[in-house]
Amino acid sequence: MLGPTWAHAQAVALAGVLGSKALIVVNANPPKAVGAGDEFQGVKVIAVAKDEATVEIQGARRTLRLGEAPVSVGGRSGSGKRILLVADGRGHFVNSGTINGQVMQYMVDTGASTVAIGRPDAERMGLNYQSGQPVRMNTANGVAQGWRMKLDSIRIGDVEVFGVEAIVTSQPMPYVLLGNSFLNEFQMTRTNDQMVLEKRH
Structure with missing residues (x-):
């Protein structure tokens, strides 16, 4: 059988x-x-x-x-529509995925307007951020240099989003912050320690 x-x-x-x-x-x-x-x-x-x-x-x-x-x-590559995330002990949604095919650790940040990547991560992933538009950012430690760029793709599980705006910061960061330039592609539902992202299109 x-x-x-x-x-x-x-x-x-x-x-x-x-x-x-x-x-x-x-x-x-x-x-x-x-x-x-x-x-x-x-x-x-x-x-x-x-x-x-x-x-x-x-x-x-x-x-x-x-x-x-x-x-x-x-499921087929990149064909998924739904991401299920489970919060860690501190209530953060942290996991791994890929940017332009390179593995990254991310944390969901609904307060960030765009995806934010620390420079060491960007260099490890081979992102050509210095050809992006220079920006100045206000951070907890004062004003910092950054670069605005478009990512080819962000993939989590079998869900992939293309052409996502991101900022590379000059400072290292413990995670890639998944901000609203990625999250706005989804309908977000949160129940207790679970978050479901359902692709809008």
């Missing part, structure tokens, strides 16, 4: 651990407690530890960790 095939991309996250069961979230549906050896919506739990769970999805094993963003499985 063949199991069900999941044609659409699935976002799978670990919401918590209850004893020997993992609280699994699939596509922003309510969490379900699943024990080792059991299956839920095509996600089979292999092992459960203190703050992580090993699961098998479409024959591939993945490790889900508490506080990390959902693992996206299946």
Whole structure:
């Protein structure tokens, strides 16, 4: 017997651990407690530890960790419409994605007008920011130099947005700040520690 095939991309996250069961979230549906050896919506739990769970999805094993963003499985490249984010212990939405195909760590910042990238990250990602428009920015440490540029693409899971405005700051930053030049492409819904971004177009 063949199991069900999941044609659409699935976002799978670990919401918590209850004893020997993992609280699994699939596509922003309510969490379900699943024990080792059991299956839920095509996600089979292999092992459960203190703050992580090993699961098998479409024959591939993945490790889900508490506080990390959902693992996206299946679906065509860049064809997704929905991003599910889970807040960390400080209430921040932090995860990894790609800018122009290069891996970056980001934090959602609804107070920032554009995506903001520290210069060391921009250089690591090979962004040609110095050909961008120079800008002066007011920061907590005074006025700083920056460069305004257009990013080819930002991708999170199987969702990709093209031609996103960004500012590269001369100062290093712990994360890329995902500001409204990216977030305005989405309808945003927040429930407790989960945020869902639904693409508008």
